[in-house]
Amino acid sequence: MSAESTPEPGITEPVTTGPQQRGGGRRRKAAPSKRRKALLATAWAAAGVVVLGGTGFGYVYFKLNGNLKSVDINQALGDERPTKIDNGSENILVLGSDTRSGKNRKLGGGTDDGSARSDTAMIVHVYKGHKKASVVSVPRDTLIDRPACTDTKGGSHPAASGVMFNSAYSTGGAACAVKTVESLSGIRMDHYLEVDFAGFQKLIDDLGGVPVTTTKAIADPQSHLNLKAGTHTLDGQRALALVRTRHGVGDGSDLGRIQLQQSFVKALLDQVEHVGVLSNPKELYDLADTATKAVTTDSDLGSVTSLADFAGGLKGIGSSHMRMVTMPVQYDPANPNRVLLQKAKAELIWKALENDRPIPASATKGTAAGEAKGVVSG
Template structure:
């Protein structure tokens, strides 16, 4: 699909860096990040402002961005690049508890994708659809290169989030492309610490909880009512599973979608032009928080990409969970509803709205967790 971002010139100040599966990577520990689509979208928005700075500002922000060469890693084993003016972006995170994220729990080994969303931006860049993929979805995972330059054969009934564990961002993208038949134009990833800093710099997020949320696992303790959540509380909200709904990952996805809309509504009202320091702090936090594909791995390209998204508000987005059903053999896993899933992928591939019929029978959007949170 068409990428409307402006190609960046050669950047001699910062070498390209590679993460995830793909040939030619150095064997070094992979930076393991937590992804929230809200942070990625906000990062893309505020970097437009940061990109207007000169000299030091440009090179400082440019040096913050981490990049993954997905194109090189996957080569020609990808769906066709359909030129219809739309864009598809995989927003992905991991459940690693290492490094700065250690306070959120024990690191149980290799990182896994904790949150996964496909953002489809329609031609004209006025509307978007977001499809959340539950991490416990059992899928057919393709073979992928591992960090040890071996090949994992993949297989049937593999949890979706193991793709990132096995082969990093490249394997995650390959898995999504095999599932959907849609080529991902871009990849975005954001970590725990970056998310918290960005929310704090924004001054918090105003939400109303219609029910009390008490979850010791995510360290969240909110009574029903209106709150301004700081970064720590916001992170707790989008991570909570046991405080709302049936305690499943499906409920957490609904909370994340509600929070994203509340955040996007408020980002538009942030007075960054009136405060150069706040403008810089936001741009610095945003670019430090994200990992992108190599096509967006510099301020100029990221700013151009963000400029194409800035007109899309919360009311312009359709958010759904990939149509699924609970696995009759394991209530902790879910299975794709293949016919309904195909309706979703066919609609996005043709740049059409997702039909309501695609999600009517899905367990993914049936809960009431998304009704717990409201923006202002």
């Protein structure tokens, strides 16, 4: 995805960075209102399930609670983290992982070896009042200095210089991914959310697909995506192919793919708003069952009630209240398939988020983009 300079806060597309890092018994309404939507369809569905549980279907809660997987990030990272700034804002690291195990083996490609990488990474900053958000995409191909870290099983992993950003997750899982983002930005991540390929695909199918409009034809033999210019309702398989494609759009880089991902996230949020799934208990259950199976959270969000509380705090945020940008990067002169962090511009983003302010347009002006902006819209 590429950098944008929209005046409102929003979600950022993953951008490549360089080897530098910064230190440090109620009845439901017939349908949800425009404001009752969460940043993630996963959390939004979980919130609905908790309400449903209060109407005599409490067993559903226990079933869904058992679906959730969580990791104790705080225990793994200890005290060597940026200080939490208590100003009413929240920072969430959202990862899309391409684990090669189980149902994800065929979707991820390769063998069932249990390996995994962070295919998509977004730093979501929810502003005080929870009415707006900024999202910064971190390109997986960004070359960084990865800090030493301890994973959630107690394993130690040494620091490494000039490695790709997504190596943090493949090396030490969620804890090392969080540690790397905090080292890069100097900002503490309050929460962690991860969704895998199989869960993402089924979630889209349970929603009935997501409508998007393509301004150009997209043909990518590697992701097996073929879309003519025009409006399409993407099922899970094609939606997954869209957010993974890179060779059929723009300059063929990860930055172009990030632009597609950002556009699709907005279309997904709009679809969650209009589908009215909470008015149908069967559809609600199916969606929530899929969502809670697909997501891995930090331990603070590791129950349906906690996840629902979290979702409730995000219900006023829609796609029009998000600013989506990509971390400022430039192409690596030594390898066009890699990107380097533009440290001074990135610092403008980190300072803005740290102070709970909008990201300035100057932070993304003149940075590498990917040339796929506007190819897909909701």
